[in-house]
Amino acid sequence: MEDRLNQAREEALARIASAADVEALRAVDRDFVGKGGVVAELLASIPSLPPAERGAVGKGANLLKREIVDAIAARKAALEAAEVEALRSGAGFDPTMPGAPVTRGSLHPLTRVRREVEDIFLSMGYQIADGPEVELDEYNFQKLNIPIDHPSREMQDTFYCDADHKLVMRTQTSPVQIRTMETLKPPFRVIAPGRVFRNEEQDATHEHTFHQVEGLVVGKDVAIGHLIGTLKGFLREYFGRRLDVRLRPGYFPFVEPGYELDIRCPFCEDGCRVCKHTTWVEFCGSGMVHPNVLRAGGIDPTKYTGFAFGFGLDRLVMLRHEIDDIRHFMGGDLRFLEQF
Template identity: 65%
Template sequence: MDPEATLDAARERISACEDTEALKDLERELIGKKGLVAAMLAEIPKLAPEDRKAHGQKANALKQSIVVAIANRAAAFSSSQLETARRADDFDATLPAPLADRGSLHPITQVTRELEDLFLSMGYEILDGPEVELDHYNFEALNITKDHPARDSQDTFYCDEIGTLVLRTHTSPVQIRAMEDRTPPFRVIAPGRVFRQETTDASHDHTFYQMEGLVVGKDISVAHLIGAMKTLLRGIFGRDLDVRLRPGHFPFVEPGFELDARCPFCDSGCSVCKKTTWIELLPCGLVHPNVLRAGGVDPEEWSGFAFGLGLSRLVMLRHNIDDVRHLLDGDVRFLEQF
């Protein structure tokens, strides 16, 4: 048998194969256990010893050539199959995917967490305080005396006739609770829900969210307060905003301020800043000595600053929400947007 001729014939037949099945059959016939090459090798014992080696080499070379030829032919088949697999004639890229139900965190939760994380990163402790609060913490200890107009029931929900228990009107009572439970220096924030006895409308609700902040240490100054408030605003708005501090009166701070930030939504006045380019964001001040004393802190030795931030308002500003009542309405169409 002439190996050259055999190989040519085999190549011809391999090229003639039109599918994988035919190629497999041919592969068996040529190089299978009972195939052509196997028959060649089976002849070896019958040959003269000096011819055996050359014959064996020829048979193996023939086998290698056939293997290559079959592999090439097979590759041609699979590339045409891949081509078919890669076609996308029946694919519509605009088919809408089915809507997945989605869970959501309340926007108040989201903004609270952002602020908590910011303050945690600066070593502040996060505190909680009761929503049903003793008059002592909500007013008396905060230097809001019995005669103060803020005590009048037009603002406060009272839980009893004698005025022991109220729904807290601000998160500030946590200041006193914080001072009672720790020794200076310390810094804390207290986000939470507060209440004011007022009729609700699109921009007022009787229940809303605030965040209190209190820092007590040695020689805490207005300069520190300005620095801390700028850091806070940078955390909220992601960039530096001009601020201005102007006098504001709150019984539990002295001096007291209103901190305005340059309106982040406009350059020349918009509805959010009421055309002033400033938005009133943070009532703050140095803690009044009476308040430090009420919390058991010696105002001669320690000083501090406190601030409040309206979380409900911040959420409304951030998401451009036009009605505060959506926040506590429980409408999934609102909740799932966040």
């Protein structure tokens, strides 16, 4: 029995020493210390041995098992260290292989168009103004000539942020008009792009979160002709060509008179899906700033006049890229966003 133990030890250690990889070590483990391996066979043979030999063989087999397991672990560590050393020395490194690809993101189409709109208005001497998205009811409504009980509040389903209805998620960018009048002295020209929120039924043209661009110009003898000229100039820059506009009377509490401004459909001559076969596309609400609003902003309406306008940034992007559903913008679907 002594011979069989020694023979197994020599054979196992020789195979471990010459193992070229981890796979070869696994084979040694399987053949010697695994189920049905040499050590297991030796242990299984003990009951058939003379009682005097049994103790020594059992002890020897267990020692052998320990010895082989340790030798395999040591050889495995040596093989791994050699592999690391080979990588460090640069062997097998091919400098001509392409690097790991870096995936590039892109700007959201709303961000791109907002920046473009800002650039156009900056070139016309406008400043960019900003205001809070959680706004005081006072600024979102009251100072814009919309008192607490005004029926036009029903036109805008509002997310209120507190039980007293003093804080709202702004339903429009118009409160920035008041904040601007409180901080700047006329004459001034500002646009205020930003997110607005409405608690309304969502469909292809309505979303709880959307984007507006507010415009406000206040100075001496500012008139409606300036408003039309400004918006025509903007549209020419944005669409790259002249587009006819038309004014229709429109009601907004913070302007007097108020207008809806439509643009000639940029996509057709005689009617298409975008313009619902009318050749006109609704573009923005506008008008001369109501004297009450000027007063609320601390500006004397007997000395100064102003015009204001507000258009949907989402709509502008939808017109540019012929996108048919506003919900794509905030939907977070990468398949949509990766197209830009």
